[in-house]
Each structure stands twice: as structure tokens, then as C-alpha cells.
Amino acid sequence: MIISGATVVTSLDPVHITRDDVHVKDGRIAAEGGGERHDCSGCLVVPGNVCAHTHLYSALARGMPYDLEPPEDFLQILQRVWWRLDRALDEDSVRASALVGGMEALLSGTTTLVDHHASPNAIDGSLDVIEEALSTLGVRSVLCYEASDRDGPERARAGVQENRRFLDRVRRERPPLARGLVGAHASFTLSDETLSSCAEAAREFEVGIHVHAAEDDADERDAVALYGLRVADRLAQAGALDERTILAHGVHLDREEIRLVRAANASVAHNGRSNMNNSIGRARVGSFGPRVVLGTDGIGSDMFEESRTAYFRLREDDRGIGPDWPLRRLAEGARFVGAAFGEQRLGKIEVGAPADLVVLDYATPAPLHASSFPGHWVFGLASRSVRDVMVAGEWVVLDRRLTRMDDQELAANACVQADRLWKRLDDIGPHEFEPKGGRRWPSPLMIE
Numbered sequence: 001m002i003i004s005g006a007t008v009v010t011s012l013d014p015v016h017i018t019r020d021d022v023h024v025k026d027g028r029i030a031a032e033g034g035g036e037r038h039d040c041s042g043c044l045v046v047p048g049n050v051c052a053h054t055h056l057y058s059a060l061a062r063g064m065p066y067d068l069e070p071p072e073d074f075l076q077i078l079q080r081v082w083w084r085l086d087r088a089l090d091e092d093s094v095r096a097s098a099l100v101g102g103m104e105a106l107l108s109g110t111t112t113l114v115d116h117h118a119s120p121n122a123i124d125g126s127l128d129v130i131e132e133a134l135s136t137l138g139v140r141s142v143l144c145y146e147a148s149d150r151d152g153p154e155r156a157r158a159g160v161q162e163n164r165r166f167l168d169r170v171r172r173e174r175p176p177l178a179r180g181l182v183g184a185h186a187s188f189t190l191s192d193e194t195l196s197s198c199a200e201a202a203r204e205f206e207v208g209i210h211v212h213a214a215e216d217d218a219d220e221r222d223a224v225a226l227y228g229l230r231v232a233d234r235l236a237q238a239g240a241l242d243e244r245t246i247l248a249h250g251v252h253l254d255r256e257e258i259r260l261v262r263a264a265n266a267s268v269a270h271n272g273r274s275n276m277n278n279s280i281g282r283a284r285v286g287s288f289g290p291r292v293v294l295g296t297d298g299i300g301s302d303m304f305e306e307s308r309t310a311y312f313r314l315r316e317d318d319r320g321i322g323p324d325w326p327l328r329r330l331a332e333g334a335r336f337v338g339a340a341f342g343e344q345r346l347g348k349i350e351v352g353a354p355a356d357l358v359v360l361d362y363a364t365p366a367p368l369h370a371s372s373f374p375g376h377w378v379f380g381l382a383s384r385s386v387r388d389v390m391v392a393g394e395w396v397v398l399d400r401r402l403t404r405m406d407d408q409e410l411a412a413n414a415c416v417q418a419d420r421l422w423k424r425l426d427d428i429g430p431h432e433f434e435p436k437g438g439r440r441w442p443s444p445l446m447i448e
């Protein structure tokens with residue numbers, strides 16, 4: 001396969017651009033390929049986007065009815081929305097959400113999803129269902145099940161076991177497009193026993209832990225009240241904080257914790273739109289260091305939109321942030337996923353790299369070169385320009401349509417499943433789990 005005629009962004013950090021043909025052979029970028037020519041004249045080719053933190057199970061929740069009292073804080077959002085939805089999930093709705101979420105990812109130019117899954121009444125085998133759905137579409141993925149004690153010790157153990165079962169399968173079968181992490185919900189719903197089983201599984205399978213950390217202040221209050229430790233300290237003491245760890249949000253990490261996370265070389269997934277949507281506060285992403293990656297936390301998988309919003313939110317009170325900032329974050333997300341796949345070049349369009357790329361139909365209104373590209377990314381490029389998408393050397397989107405499944409059929413089936421899921425929600429009340437830290441800090445001295 002030869003991709004010809006395009007302007008090719010071979011690297012996002014640093015930005016590098018060529019006008020050479022791209023050769024693809026055996027799933028990788030090659031020096032020479034030959035064979036079929038794919039005309040991309042006038043197009044821009046970029047590395048596939050990575051969404052480094054998402055929840056595909058939320059794909060069927062869009063516009064979901066809500067009849068309870070409005071939530072007053074983040075905990076009530078979990079109790080009244082997400083922890084009802086996840087208990088209503090069954091195998092069919094997990095599959096439908098992975099398929100429709102995966103479809104939207106590809107159509108918006110996202111080739112890799114780092115997913116964090118919960119379905120407390122359908123735990124066993126759920127990661128296989130997601131893996132199969134995404135692999136069928138041709139989405140690359142890094143999957144985990146969020147172990148948690150909020151639904152009792154039995155489900156906590158089943159959650160850890162689902163991670164182990166999947167990681168064992170991945171180790172034996174090496175599915176070409178999927179890898180695993182050990183998933184854990186968040187400090188405030190994890191007992192010491194569950195947290196240490198997660199750390200043990202991560203050590204045994206030599207993978208990272210994917211966990212929400214200090215998303216809301218309640219997570220910190222609970223850790224201090226129960227263990228006398230801040231969240232990052234608790235994770236570190238449990239052996240759950242190292243260079244393979246990915247922490248989601250980190251909004252309420254204090255300066256000491258940020259130092260600890262940076263010293264451990266752990267990644268932090270910033271989910272700007274989700275943070276705003278839940279009114280949980282603003283992450284100090286500027287102080288998190290180089291290992292900040294971007295996620296959507298389940299608000300679709302459009303990384304053009306996510307990276308643009310994150311940029312403007314930061315820029316609102318810091319003119320020092322440049323438009324290259326979101327590109328560096330996306331490159332870092334690809335590096336994280338590349339480490340999980342043992343593919344150092346993932347996220348680049350260079351010889352030897354897995355051929356994950358996106359063809360953008362972009363009639364540039366101003367000269368496009370390495371120094372102007374970040375400006376085009378933030379002020380012009382969007383998922384509406386996504387024409388073709390390649391993952392591991394295969395076209396999975398051509399002319400804005402999936403190549404392996406029928407878009408319309410898949411969306412129609414998702415609507416049927418969403419309707420059933422929403423009906424089941426009527427019988428599920430707010431979750432009763434309460435963290436121990438209370439609604440406020442007991443003493444002002446305990447706030448940083």
C-alpha cells in the first residue's frame with residue numbers, strides 16, 4: 001500500500017512534516033511497499049489519536065432520562081447516575097456500547113482507546129466482550145475492569161479476577177489490537193485488601209494500574225479519615241504507583257502528591273471536559289510534568305475536541321500555554337499505549353511504527369508547516385475532516401464510513417439496547433455507598 005499525495009505529519013512532538021509517500025507493509029510503516037496506491041492528494045495525514053481515559057459503557061447514556069433529585073456534589077452524581085447505570089449493564093449492553101463507542105472513536109480519528117470498564121452485575125468475561133467488539137471494528141485498545149468494594153467484597157474480588165483472567169488471556173493469545181492493565185476505581189471505594197490484590201496482579205502480569213485519583217476532594221478526605229494518608233501516598237504505599245500507573249483526573253492532588261506522582265514517573269490522564277461537567281475543580285495540569293495524557297472520561301472519543309477544550313481552559317488564565325501543548329499531550333498518550341504494546345514508535349508515522357493513521361480532508365486556508373501545524377490543530381482541524389482511518393495497516397474507515405461493519409445498523413442496535421438499559425434503570429435506586437471522609441474537611445488545616 002502506498003499513501004500518496006498527502007502532507008504527512010510524521011510526529012506530533014516535535015512536529016515533523018514531510019510530503020513523501022507513506023509505504024505500509026505487514027501492518028507497519030515501511031521504507032518501500034509497492035502495491036495499491038491510495039490517493040490522498042490535498043489531504044493531511046496525521047498519527048491516529050489516542051484517548052487515554054474513557055468509559056465506553058457510558059456510550060448508551062447520552063440523553064438518558066433523570067428523575068431523581070438533582071445531585072448536589074460529585075458523590076451524588078456517582079450515586080444517582082453512574083453507579084445506577086453500571087449496575088444495569090448486561091452483556092448485550094456492554095457489547096452495544098463498545099461497538100457504538102468504538103465506531104464513534106474511529107469516525108472521529110481516534111485509533112486507540114484506553115478504557116476503564118465497570119458492570120458489577122456482569123463482570124466475568126466483560127473485558128472479552130469489549131475486546132471482541134473493538135477488534136472487530138479495528139480499534140486498538142488497552143482495557144481493564146475497575147475493581148471496587150462499593151458493591152461488596154465478592155464483587156471486589158470478581159473485579160480483580162476479571163483483570164487477571166483477561167491479562168492471562170492477553171499473555172497467552174497476544175491479540176493483535178488489545179492489551180490490558182489492572183483497573184481499580186478510586187481510593188475511596190477500595191479496601192486495603194482489594195488495593196493490594198490489584199498491586200499484586202499488576203506486578204505479576206508486569207502491567208500498570210489504571211485508577212481514578214483525587215478526582216473529587218471526597219477521595220482525599222476519605223483517604224485521610226480512614227488511613228491518615230493522602231490518595232497518592234496511599235497508592236504509593238500499596239505499591240500501586242510506578243511508571244506504568246495511569247491516574248485519572250488528579251484534580252485534588254496537593255503539591256506533595258504531585259511531587260510523588262512525578263517522582264514515580266506515573267502518567268496522569270487529564271479529562272478537561274469531564275472535570276468541567278462535574279464541577280469538581282480545575283486540575284493543575286501545568287504542574288503535573290511531562291507525563292500528562294488526555295482522556296474524555298466517556299464524553300465520546302473526539303480528541304480534536306478534547307484537546308482543544310483542554311487548551312482553551314488552560315489558556316484562559318495562562319497565556320504562556322502554546323498550541324503545541326495539546327499535541328505534546330497526545331504524543332504522550334501514544335507513548336503510554338506504545339509501552340503497553342511494546343511498540344516504541346506508536347504514534348509516529350515512521351519506518352517500523354504500527355500503521356495507525358488518519359487522513360484528513362483539510363483545505364488549508366494558510367501555509368501548513370511544522371511551526372504552523374499546532375495553530376492549525378487548535379484553531380482549525382476537527383473530526384469533521386476525518387476521511388479515512390488506518391489501524392495496524394488496515395483501512396477501518398474509508399470515505400467516512402466503517403469498512404468492517406454497517407454504521408447505521410450498529411447505531412440502530414445501540415438505540416435498542418439503550419432503550420432497554422434506560423428501562424432497567426427505573427428499578428435501580430441511588431447507590432448507598434458513602435465514603436468515610438464526610439462532606440467537609442474536619443479542620444481547615446487538613447486542606448492543603
Ligand SMILES: [Zn+2]
Nearest residue numbers: 116212248297
Ligand atoms: Zn473516569
